[in-house]
Amino acid sequence: MNLVRLAILLVGIVFILFPLNSQDPTGREIMEKYKEQELTNDESAEIHMKLIRSGGRVREREVRMISKTDEEENRKLLIRFLSPADVAGTGFLSIEYSDRDDDNWLYLPALRRVRRIASQDKTDSFVGTDFTYEDFDSEDLDAYDYTFVETETINDTETWKVEAIPTDPEKIEETAYGKRELWVSKEHAVVVRAKHYDTDDVLIKELRSYDIRQVPGTETWRPYRMVMEDVESGNRTELELTDIEIDQGIPDDYFTQRYLQRGR
Amino acid sequence: MKLYLLFIVTIAFVLVSNLLVAQTQIGGFVEYDNITYFNIYDEEKINARNQGILQLELSHSININADVFGSVEIREDQADQNRSRIYPREAYINLYFGDFDFRIGKQVYAWGRADGFNPTDNLTVWDYSDVLDIEGEEIGQISALVQYYTGNWIFEAALVPSFTESVLPDQASRWWPEFPGTIPNPAYPEQGPEFVPAQYTFNDPDLPDEGHESTQYALRVSYMYRGWDFSLSWFDGYNDLPAFYNTPQFNTSFTRAEVVIDPVYYRWRAIGGDFATTFGGFGVRGEAAYFITENWDGTDPAIDTPYLQYVLGMDYTFRNVIAGNDLFLILEWAHDYQIPDRDVTIDVMNLNRIFRKSILSRAELSLGDFAALTLTGVMNFETDDWWLQPGIEWSVTDGVELDARVDLLGGPDDSLFGMFDDNKRVQFRAKYSF
Numbered sequence: 001m002n003l004v005r006l007a008i009l010l011v012g013i014v015f016i017l018f019p020l021n022s023q024d025p026t027g028r029e030i031m032e033k034y035k036e037q038e039l040t041n042d043e044s045a046e047i048h049m050k051l052i053r054s055g056g057r058v059r060e061r062e063v064r065m066i067s068k069t070d071e072e073e074n075r076k077l078l079i080r081f082l083s084p085a086d087v088a089g090t091g092f093l094s095i096e097y098s099d100r101d102d103d104n105w106l107y108l109p110a111l112r113r114v115r116r117i118a119s120q121d122k123t124d125s126f127v128g129t130d131f132t133y134e135d136f137d138s139e140d141l142d143a144y145d146y147t148f149v150e151t152e153t154i155n156d157t158e159t160w161k162v163e164a165i166p167t168d169p170e171k172i173e174e175t176a177y178g179k180r181e182l183w184v185s186k187e188h189a190v191v192v193r194a195k196h197y198d199t200d201d202v203l204i205k206e207l208r209s210y211d212i213r214q215v216p217g218t219e220t221w222r223p224y225r226m227v228m229e230d231v232e233s234g235n236r237t238e239l240e241l242t243d244i245e246i247d248q249g250i251p252d253d254y255f256t257q258r259y260l261q262r263g264r
Numbered sequence: 265m266k267l268y269l270l271f272i273v274t275i276a277f278v279l280v281s282n283l284l285v286a287q288t289q290i291g292g293f294v295e296y297d298n299i300t301y302f303n304i305y306d307e308e309k310i311n312a313r314n315q316g317i318l319q320l321e322l323s324h325s326i327n328i329n330a331d332v333f334g335s336v337e338i339r340e341d342q343a344d345q346n347r348s349r350i351y352p353r354e355a356y357i358n359l360y361f362g363d364f365d366f367r368i369g370k371q372v373y374a375w376g377r378a379d380g381f382n383p384t385d386n387l388t389v390w391d392y393s394d395v396l397d398i399e400g401e402e403i404g405q406i407s408a409l410v411q412y413y414t415g416n417w418i419f420e421a422a423l424v425p426s427f428t429e430s431v432l433p434d435q436a437s438r439w440w441p442e443f444p445g446t447i448p449n450p451a452y453p454e455q456g457p458e459f460v461p462a463q464y465t466f467n468d469p470d471l472p473d474e475g476h477e478s479t480q481y482a483l484r485v486s487y488m489y490r491g492w493d494f495s496l497s498w499f500d501g502y503n504d505l506p507a508f509y510n511t512p513q514f515n516t517s518f519t520r521a522e523v524v525i526d527p528v529y530y531r532w533r534a535i536g537g538d539f540a541t542t543f544g545g546f547g548v549r550g551e552a553a554y555f556i557t558e559n560w561d562g563t564d565p566a567i568d569t570p571y572l573q574y575v576l577g578m579d580y581t582f583r584n585v586i587a588g589n590d591l592f593l594i595l596e597w598a599h600d601y602q603i604p605d606r607d608v609t610i611d612v613m614n615l616n617r618i619f620r621k622s623i624l625s626r627a628e629l630s631l632g633d634f635a636a637l638t639l640t641g642v643m644n645f646e647t648d649d650w651w652l653q654p655g656i657e658w659s660v661t662d663g664v665e666l667d668a669r670v671d672l673l674g675g676p677d678d679s680l681f682g683m684f685d686d687n688k689r690v691q692f693r694a695k696y697s698f
Contacts, residue, residue, distance in 0.1 A: 005472035033358060053633070059662055063491070085291055100490055101542070110400070112374035116493050116540040118547050121583070181534035258413050262358075262365070264332070 018251060027146030027162045033184075033189040034088055035139050039218060042068035042250040045241045046082070054234030060084065065128065068250050075100040075138070079127065080263060092127070093260045107260045114257045123176040129237040130205065130228045130249035134175055144167035147250070155194050155210075177206075188212060188221035193255040212229050218246045271633050292320040292335070293697040301395075301438065301689045309438050313394070315341035319353070332357045347393060354404045365411040370404040372423065375484060375497060376551050377538040379594050380624055383573040384498040384536035384552035384637075387422055391431040392615060395439045395684070396651070396671050397691070402412075403428060416488040424480040427472045429529060430504040430615075433460050435466070439612050442488055451520050456518030458647050469506055471526040478502070492541045497553075499534040505616055506530075507566035530567055534555045550576040553605065562606055568617070573600045575619070589630045596624040612647075612680055621645040634659040638669070642681075647683045649675025663697045 011168035024200050025033075044066040051059040062082040075096040081087045096102045102119045122134040149161040165171045166182040178199035185192050193209040201202040211222030222244055253259060278403035284474030299313035306375040321335040334355040376382030391401040406425040433439035446459035472478035480501025487494045506527035514521045536553030552574035559567040577596030584589040598619035602608060610617050622644045629637045655669030670690050675682030 051633070059634070082424075085293070085696075086659070086663050086665060088291070088697075103491060104542075112372060113377070116542060116549070118542040118545045118546065118581070121545070123294075213567070254411070256540075258411075258418070262360075264325070 006111075013029060024148060024151065024160065027148040027164075028141070028191075029182050030148060030162050031139060031144075031146045031164070034164055034182075034184050034191065035141055035255045037189040038139060040182075040220065040246045042066070042070075042248060043244070043246050044248070044250065045244040048240040048242070049105050049127075050238040050240075051129060052236050052238065061087070061127065061129075066250055066254060068252070068255065070252060076252075077136075077248075078255055078260065081127075088260040089263060093255060093257070093264065099185045103168075105257060105260055114261050122174045129239075130230045130235050131237060132176065133238075135207075135228070140168070140194055141173065143171035149181070151186075154183050157192055159192055160186060185212065188214075190221050190223060192223070215244050220246050275455040288322065288324040290320070290322050291698055292318070293695055294318050295693060296663070297691070297693045299397075299689055299691045301687060303686060303688070305686050308436065310434070310436050311438065312343040312345040313347075314342060314343045315339060315347065317520070322674040329360050330357060334459070344434070344437075345445075346436075352404075356676075367409040367411075368407075370406045371409065372402040372404050373409075374402075374493075375482075376536075377493065377495070378575045378577060379549070379579070379626070380549040381575050381596070381598055381619055382551060383575065384495075384497050384499075384534070384538055384551055386536075386553070387424065387480075387500065388503075389428050389430045389504040393433050393437065395433065395615070395680075396673075396687075398472075403430070408413060411563045418484075418486040420482075420484040420486070422482045423500065426474065427478050427480065427502050427529065428504070428609050429469065429471065429502075432505075433505050439684065443681060445514060447521055447523065449514070450516070451518040460514065460518060461520050462512070462523050464523045464525060467524060467526045469529065471529055471637045472502055472531075492539060494537070494539045496537045497535070499536070500531075501531065502529050503532050503557075503616070504529075505563075505614070507568075508611070528566070530558055545580055547579040549578075550574065559593075562608070568610075568614070569602055569606050570604070571600060571617070573598070573617075573619075574605050575599075577624070582665075585629065586610045588614070589632070591630075594624075594626045594627040598622045599623060605641075612678060612683060618642075618680055619644065620647070629664075644675070644679065644681070647675060647679035647682075649679035651681045665695045665697075666693070668692045 039049050041193065044064070047063050047065055049063065051061070061084070064080045064082060065077070065241040067077045077094045079092045081090040091107040091252040093105045094102060104117045104119055106115050107115050108115070118135050121134050122137070125131070126133050126136065143166055144164045145167045147163045149163055152159050152161050160183070162182045162184060164182060166175055166177070176198065177196045178201060179197040181193050183193040184190070188207065189214050191207070192209045192212065195203055197206040198204050206229045208227045209225070211224040212221055213224055222241070224241050224244070226239045227236060269556055296319040297313060297315050297317065301311055304311045318338045319335060319681040321333070323331060323333045325331045335353045337347050337349070337353050338352065347600045352370065354370050354372060356367050357370045359366040359686045373387035373542060374385065384525055387405060389403045389405065389584040390398050391403055392398060396600050405424050407422055408425060409420065409422045412419040447459055447462040449456045449460045452458045462638060467695040480495060484503070485494055491495070506529050508517060509526040509528060511526070512521045514526065527568050533556040534553045535553065535556070538549070538551035540547070540549040542548065552572065554570065554572045555568065556570050557568050559569050562569045575598040579592065579594045579596060582593065584590040599621040600617055610620070619642070625641050627639045631637060635656065635658040638655040638657060642651045644650065651671065651672050651673040653669050655667060657665065657667040659665050668690065672688055673681040674685045676682060
């Protein structure tokens with residue numbers, strides 16, 4: 001072996017053993033940290049929604065949202081509108097089963113009936129906001145290919161920028177996003193910014209998270225303020241969360257037609 | 265009371281409500297409602313609606329096991345003073361004990377899973393003073409309801425100790441039917457002409473006796489299983505609409521007649537069931553009830569013989585139909601037939617039996633986030649009459665809604681919508697919820 005070949009071999013070994021930016025985890029590892037942070041048994045919050053249309057009109061909504069993942073990995077969500085008065089009392093209950101189609105019910109106080117409704121399309125607007133149902137989905141790590149892009153500082157927060165591209169055929173079918181760029185804070189593994197692209201790689205929505213705080217009594221961090229902007233229409237929705245509670249042992253009874261109708 | 269007084273009372277009420285304690289919630293709405301008919305064929309009739317409504321609602325949480333709710337409606341109709349009223353709509357207490365919920369007091373029921381037409385909803389009585397506008401016109405029943413929840417099952421029992429009848433159109437209303445000016449002469453050709461002029465006299469209704477024998481009750485069992493909701497129900501009570509007994513009395517020469525009409529409320533029973541499920545993006549629901557009347561052998565001229573009603577329908581949301589707006593569509597088939605089979609004539613004003621072979625539908629096309637075009641319609645294939653209601657709804661700002669709708673109807677003269685085809689009209693409503 002001549003010296004040149006030896007040098008190339010040594011350089012190769014060094015690169016294998018000590019890759020560049022060795023302090024940065026892979027995209028998958030970052031998202032595993034995020035997922036660990038995101039996962040809870042149950043969670044509840046009051047959310048003040050401000051819907052700001054491109055013309056400047058503003059509508060406000062107040063909801064109470066509780067969610068739970070039960071022992072059978074079924075995800076349960078109950079949303080109750082607290083204001084404005086014309087929609088107050090309206091309730092939405094959704095149970096996502098791990099082994100079959102979802103159950104969804106709507107309670108409209110004016111009709112006094114609990115109405116079973118078809119599953120929401122994941123790309124549908126979430127209660128009239130610029131968020132869609134998939135924006136609130138738990139991150140499915142096996143459905144995406146995650147690539148670490150770079151480190152970046154967003155509002156004085158050190159972040160990893162990760163590109164997420166759906167690879168699971170079912171996910172590709174149901175999502176409106178062909179690509180997401182996620183900025184995950186290094187300190188608390190919270191998404192502080194996200195850009196959502198359609199399947200033609202056109203930017204359609206942008207999420208910004210603010211006021212990231214530790215939820216009292218837990219090791220979990222959450223943004224207490226989020227803004228989602230629809231880039232195409234210019235509409236945006238601001239969410240302000242209060243009274244966030246995590247793993248308080250919310251009983252399964254809360255996610256029934258009884259509580260949907262009863263409201264307390 | 266003048267309309268402006270309603271608004272003053274509303275403002276005062278909202279201000280006072282802010283002073284009350286946190287466990288008490290006060291809300292409600294104030295509404296202005298105007299109906300204008302396209303043509304006036306009889307100046308004696310009530311030819312408009314021009315009303316204001318103030319509805320006040322109070323709910324108070326006593327503790328974790330109890331709360332109370334009450335609502336009062338103040339309605340002032342300047343076009344029809346008979347509709348003006350101060351009316352306690354509901355007043356009840358809820359009690360929660362483990363798997364049991366109790367509701368005691370004046371309350372409105374809403375049984376059944378179909379849209380718009382619910383054969384199993386026999387506990388509800390209605391204000392039919394305007395036949396086309398019964399939205400929110402349910403009348404509370406003083407009653408007790410107990411619900412027991414266990415797993416996916418719900419067991420319910422309702423007890424109604426006193427009878428409340430539905431409100432029928434006033435005789436001066438445009439929804440009061442025209443009675444024939446002449447009736448057949450049974451003495452013809454021996455005496456008098458083939459048809460003789462008739463006058464009509466309406467006696468006071470014959471209401472059920474007060475007392476335990478007039479108690480009504482209903483039972484319902486509901487079950488949820490793998491994407492399906494079901495229920496079975498039983499009702500033993502009174503028809504909220506009367507049977508009309510007509511007794512013609514002729515003068516001695518059989519040249520004229522007076523027809524005495526006696527409304528009589530009668531007992532009946534109904535066994536029913538309903539279901540709701542979804543297939544893909546479709547919502548599918550159905551409901552049926554078999555009405556067992558006291559006229560099993562068909563000898564009573566006024567009471568219905570036993571009959572079955574069912575309704576089967578589906579709904580679907582078509583995405584991005586026009587400029588990114590969605591279209592929500594409900595389509596239902598309703599059917600009514602005699603069991604056992606009989607050749608009977610169903611009175612055109614029998615409001616329980618409007619939909620005998622009928623398609624009912626509603627379409628809502630969203631216009632942006634806060635407005636929608638609507639189209640509600642009924643086509644009765646047995647009687648060839650129809651009703652169509654295009655409309656527009658606009659949520660102006662949080663809590664403020666405007667809507668306008670047009671009622672178009674037609675059909676043969678001996679059908680419900682045909683009989684009232686002069687009642688084409690436009691309706692405008694403004695509502696502020698607080």
